[in-house]
Amino acid sequence: xxxxxxxSVNVSTEPYPVxxxxxxxxxxxxxxxxxxxxxxxxLASGCSQDGLRQALREFSPDFVCISLxxxxxxxxxxxxxxxxxxxxxxxxxxVREVTVARIIVGGPGFxxxxxxxxxxxxxxxxxxxxxxTAVCEMVAALADGVSxxxxxxxxxxxxxxxxxxxxxxxxxxxxxHMAHSGMLNLQTKRGCPYICGxxxxxxxxxxxxxxxxxxxxxxxxxxxxxDYGVGSFFFTDSIFNDPGGHHLKxxxxxxxxxxxxxxxxxxxxxxxxxxxxxxxxxxxxxxVEFGTDATCDATLxxxxxxxxxxxxxxxxxxxxxxxxxxxxxxxxxxxDETPDTVQEGLRNMxxxxxxxxxxxxxxxxxxxxxxxxRAIREGVLDAGASLxxxxxxxxxxxxxxxMNALIMKSFRNRGNRIFPPSxxxxxxxxxxxxxxxxxxWDRLISFNGREEWTSxxxxxxxxx
Numbered sequence: 001x002x003x004x005x006x007x008s009v010n011v012s013t014e015p016y017p018v019x020x021x022x023x024x025x026x027x028x029x030x031x032x033x034x035x036x037x038x039x040x041x042x043l044a045s046g047c048s049q050d051g052l053r054q055a056l057r058e059f060s061p062d063f064v065c066i067s068l069x070x071x072x073x074x075x076x077x078x079x080x081x082x083x084x085x086x087x088x089x090x091x092x093x094x095v096r097e098v099t100v101a102r103i104i105v106g107g108p109g110f111x112x113x114x115x116x117x118x119x120x121x122x123x124x125x126x127x128x129x130x131x132x133t134a135v136c137e138m139v140a141a142l143a144d145g146v147s148x149x150x151x152x153x154x155x156x157x158x159x160x161x162x163x164x165x166x167x168x169x170x171x172x173x174x175x176x177h178m179a180h181s182g183m184l185n186l187q188t189k190r191g192c193p194y195i196c197g198x199x200x201x202x203x204x205x206x207x208x209x210x211x212x213x214x215x216x217x218x219x220x221x222x223x224x225x226x227d228y229g230v231g232s233f234f235f236t237d238s239i240f241n242d243p244g245g246h247h248l249k250x251x252x253x254x255x256x257x258x259x260x261x262x263x264x265x266x267x268x269x270x271x272x273x274x275x276x277x278x279x280x281x282x283x284x285x286x287x288v289e290f291g292t293d294a295t296c297d298a299t300l301x302x303x304x305x306x307x308x309x310x311x312x313x314x315x316x317x318x319x320x321x322x323x324x325x326x327x328x329x330x331x332x333x334x335x336d337e338t339p340d341t342v343q344e345g346l347r348n349m350x351x352x353x354x355x356x357x358x359x360x361x362x363x364x365x366x367x368x369x370x371x372x373x374r375a376i377r378e379g380v381l382d383a384g385a386s387l388x389x390x391x392x393x394x395x396x397x398x399x400x401x402x403m404n405a406l407i408m409k410s411f412r413n414r415g416n417r418i419f420p421p422s423x424x425x426x427x428x429x430x431x432x433x434x435x436x437x438x439x440x441w442d443r444l445i446s447f448n449g450r451e452e453w454t455s456x457x458x459x460x461x462x463x464x
Contacts, residue, residue, distance in 0.1 A: 001034045002143055005061035005101065007052070008041045009088045010069040015424065015440075016181040017043060019174070021236070022107050022131070023067040024167030029132035030065075030139070031168055039168075042091065044176040052091065053098050061101045063139055066092070066123060068107040072390045076362040076400075077420045083390055084109075089121040096122075102142060106131040111204055112366055114151045116388055129154035129204070130190075132165060158206045161213060164190070166220050174228050182437025183232035184224055188217045188250050192238035194268075196293065197303045197335060197370035198363045198393075201238040211246040218253040225261055232438060233284075235265035239291070243271055251283035262286045264439060269315035269328075270307040277322045287442040288319050292328040295345025302335035304370060309348055316352050325442040327356035332403055334363050335374055337395035342403055346410040349417070356441045359411070359419040361404055362392035416444050 006027050008020035020041050027037045038059045045051040056064070066088070073082035088105075095103055106127035110117050114128040125148060127134045134154040141148050164187075177184070189211035192201040224230040241247050254261070262284040269290045277285070290312070294300040297308050312328070319326040330349070332342060349357050365372050365387055375381035375393045385391070394400050404420075411417035418424035424441075436443070 001036065002062040002139055003036045003038075003059060004030050004063045004065060004139065005038045005040065005056060005059050006030075006065045006067065007091065007095075008039075008043070008067045008069070009084070009091050010041075010067070011043050011047055011084065011087060012070055012073060012082070013043070013180075014073055014082075014421075016438075017177055018069075018181070019177040019185055020067060020069070021167055021185050021187070022069060024169055025165065026065060026067065026106070026131055026135055027170075028165050028168035029136055032165070033136050033140075035139070037168070039170045039173065041170075041173050041176070044173050049090075049094055052094055056095060056098045061099060062143070064095050064099065064101045064103045065135060066103060066105040066107075068105055068109040068117070071109045071112065071117070071388070072364070074364040074390070075360065075421045076364075076390070076392045077422060078390075085117065085120055085388060092122050104135065104138060106135065108204055111155075112200055113388060114153075116386065118151060120388060124150070126151045127154060128152070130159050133159065133163065155203075155206075158191070158210060161210055164210075164212050166216070166223070169224065169228065171228065174224075174230070178228075178230065180432075180437075183234050183439075184230045185234045185236045186217070186220055186224075187237055188212055188214075188235055188240065189237050189242065189246060194239070194306055195304050195370070196291075197374070198293075198331075198366070199238075200366050200369060203368045205238065209242050209244065209246070211242070211244075214246070214249040214253045217250050218257060218259075221254070221261060221263075222257060222259055225259055231261050233261060233263040234439075235263060237265060239268045240265035241267050241272060241276075248276065248279060251280050251285075254283035255279070259284070264289065264442075266291055267315075268307070269312040272315040272318050274318050274322055277318055277324060281322060281324060285324065287439060288324055288326040289439075290315065290326060290328045292330050294334060295330050295332065295348050296341050298336055298341050299334055299345065302337075303331075312348075313351060316355055320353065320355065320447075323447040325356070325445040327358060327441055328352060329358045329360070331360045331363055332407060333361055333394045333398070333400060335371070335393075335395060336397070337403070338397040339402065339406075342398065342406050346406065349410070354416060354445050356416045356444060357411075357418065358421065358424060358441075359407055359417070360421060361400060361407070361419075362394045365391045365393050 008023040031037050103123040104125045105123040111128040114126050118126040191206040191210045264287045267288045294303045376383050411419045
């Protein structure tokens with residue numbers, strides 16, 4: 001058996017630090033095969049290069065597995081300020097300084113452009129796609145002297161529901177992330193059957209939902225609550241509310257076990273009823289994040305979202321009627337955006353009432369997406385252009401400067417309308433200093449006229 005050092009290189013804290021779930025799942029898979037494991041979260045170490053060097057020397061690994069979650073923060077206002085690949089390359093260099101271990105890199109960020117990223121950061125091998133089975137096979141083969149391709153693709157054979165395993169948590173890392181974010185991320189399923197024009201989920205996880213057994217999901221919740229005192233969870237599925245009803249079975253199991261936990265997740269604003277929301281609320285749902293993505297029917301259609309703005313309004317009203325705070329992430333500047341659609345979209349945002357709106361400008365172009373093909377077709381991007389550095393699509397029908405000015409004017413002095421994204425981060429930073437933890441935006445919304453979080457709103461107004 002081998003000694004394997006697993007390194008999470010993610011340093012993003014926007015909007016809050018996220019527990020390295022991918023690393024924990026890889027650790028679980030390798031530990032089950034009998035390997036000796038050390039998990040190291042660069043963020044939890046204080047981003048200390050010396051701490052990384054010391055941990056590597058102490059553990060003396062045979063292999064170093066690097067988990068690359070993000071390559072940038074998909075905010076066009078940040079550009080290279082939040083491009084994470086140079087830091088990953090530095091960490092590979094540190095590994096090379098202190099050990100002769102072979103370096104294997106994987107994770108969702110890596111899987112977007114595996115060959116290009118492997119070349120850029122200088123690791124030895126890479127795994128594209130789900131890694132828990134593939135990394136065990138690669139480690140075993142390399143340990144036995146068997147030649148392996150530099151990039152091993154696991155995308156052709158997605159794992160079955162029963163092959164998805166529970167993560168192996170590290171108490172020290174859990175303590176750090178609970179102190180800083182107050183919640184733990186989990187998956188109830190993988191994959192996505194929808195074809196949103198910008199999205200990489202179908203490429204990364206497959207074009208159909210692969211749900212885990214509801215009992216296994218709630219086992220993970222119960223274990224985290226019982227063993228580590230975790231009481232708040234974020235379900236990181238591409239979409240939690242699948243049309244097949246798996247999400248309702250998870251909720252029913254949570255209700256049956258009567259666990260004192262709360263949770264939130266990503267939702268599609270379609271097919272949502274008050275009855276379903278009432279069940280979800282009984283199971284612990286306290287807020288909903290909608291992937292609305294566009295703001296009027298013309299841009300929703302161009303983004304191939306598969307729903308209308310009327311359905312967005314219905315979902316929004318259902319949440320507010322059940323007194324469940326909800327937020328909408330929307331992108332301006334996508335396909336078919338014009339001055340008229342921007343104005344229509346801003347009027348539509350007014351119809352969302354006291355729900356939260358997070359607005360973004362432009363769409364990060366990634367391989368194997370419809371936006372990538374459209375950008376090439378429209379001459380926005382050369383066919384052979386590298387996408388390693390953040391590159392954004394903007395509709396040729398409106399200038400970003402004009403569009404951004406319209407959004408800022410509409411959102412001005414509105415505490416529940418966030419644009420540019422950095423303005424929301426500034427507000428969150430203030431709230432964190434006051435001791436608040438969690439997604440935080442949910443506390444902007446009060447029901448029945450009650451100002452339950454007066455201090456929160458006063459802070460927001462002060463920031464504006």
